[in-house]
Amino acid sequence: MSGAKGVKERRTAAGGDDRDDTIALMELLFFAYRDFISDPDAILEEIGFGRAHHRIIHFVGRQPGLRVSELLGILRITKQSLGRVLRELIDKGYVFQQEGAHDRRQRLLYLTGKGRELLARLSAPQIARVRRALDEAGPGAEAAFARVLERIIDEGERGRVRQMTGREKRSG
Amino acid sequence: MSGAKGVKERRTAAGGDDRDDTIALMELLFFAYRDFISDPDAILEEIGFGRAHHRIIHFVGRQPGLRVSELLGILRITKQSLGRVLRELIDKGYVFQQEGAHDRRQRLLYLTGKGRELLARLSAPQIARVRRALDEAGPGAEAAFARVLERIIDEGERGRVRQMTGREKRSG
DNA sequence: CAGAATATGTCAGCCATATTGACATATTTC
DNA sequence: GAAATATGTCAATATGGCTGACATATTCTG
DSSP: OOSOSOGGGOBOTTSOBHHHHHHHHHHHHHHHHHHHHHTTHHHHHHTTOOHHHHHHHHHHHHSTTBOHHHHHHHHTOOHHHHHHHHHHHHHTTSEEEEEOSSOTTOEEEEEOHHHHHHHHHHHHHHHHHHHHHHHHTOTTHHHHHHHHHHHHSOHHHHHHHHHHTTOOSTTO | OOSOSOGGGOBOTTSOBHHHHHHHHHHHHHHHHHHHHHTTHHHHHHTTOOHHHHHHHHHHHHSTTBOHHHHHHHHTOOHHHHHHHHHHHHHTTSEEEEEOSSOTTOEEEEEOHHHHHHHHHHHHHHHHHHHHHHHHTOTTHHHHHHHHHHHHSOHHHHHHHHHHTTOOSTTO
């Protein structure tokens, strides 16, 4: 199971092979995501919300006027699952809906002032965490980090994500 | 809310600021993780398992002889939550336990042959996805990717993670 | 215009996975 | 011998997913 099986398993300085290196990176991704995603938990708990509420507030905040169907696609959940949490956000005054101008079947989603305030509070620790990591990782790390993450994303999704994040085609 | 608020919000080529860039990266992390983590779902479903089973099999496979308490720390769940899933894995012959040699209270965890086979199947698409992304992202991207991820992880956890992933102190 | 398709919402029941709290057993440490 | 530790289990509960069925309003299409 070690070395000499061709280019795919060339050894590295540390004595591992490509496969081990890749698994180590997968674990880093697991732990980084775990810690990153738990940052807002304390704030959410104060108001009886969960991560599902945060996700909705985040994407509505980033894309005001988002359609319900788009949000379903982003979150990859069913409308029934979304429905329960979204209803709560609307009832408690964090999100409101507005009829689409061109298509009145649509219920476009927006944050209220209260919603934007909450989003700012929830995002703050996550932004600080990531920004600090980027600064410490040295110049060029941000671009490389983005390049790898983008290519981990499903190929068919990259265009949509690139557009959402305001990172247009170009060298991308 | 734009520009000229000091070094922290210097503008970039694309016209965004640091804050927007960081949020875009956070979204890339979200989508990359979402797609990465769903790769094994189809295989898991075949045998009636979920992601919780995969996580246990992964970390036991990576660290044979892992103690139950260590696994609880890695997964950040309670022993009651772990218990149900671990019991299933043991009953179905994917994991076995062995009394600790020095401390007979410990139930050290190991994968059976069947467990290792399943782990290989589950990991394959994830390894392929990440390796392809690294290759496409160009030379140096892997190191930068690792540096950023590592620094996103809670500071108090980095030592443990570094040890687990076989990436010792050094420049890291 | 009628009928099909689309966008959304809601009810009901179920499942996977997490939680807290209480308690039990075996073993090791003091 | 008592306390601390490592593990396991029972019961009740919460969150956030799922499927299936059905309802409404609106737009598109032949």
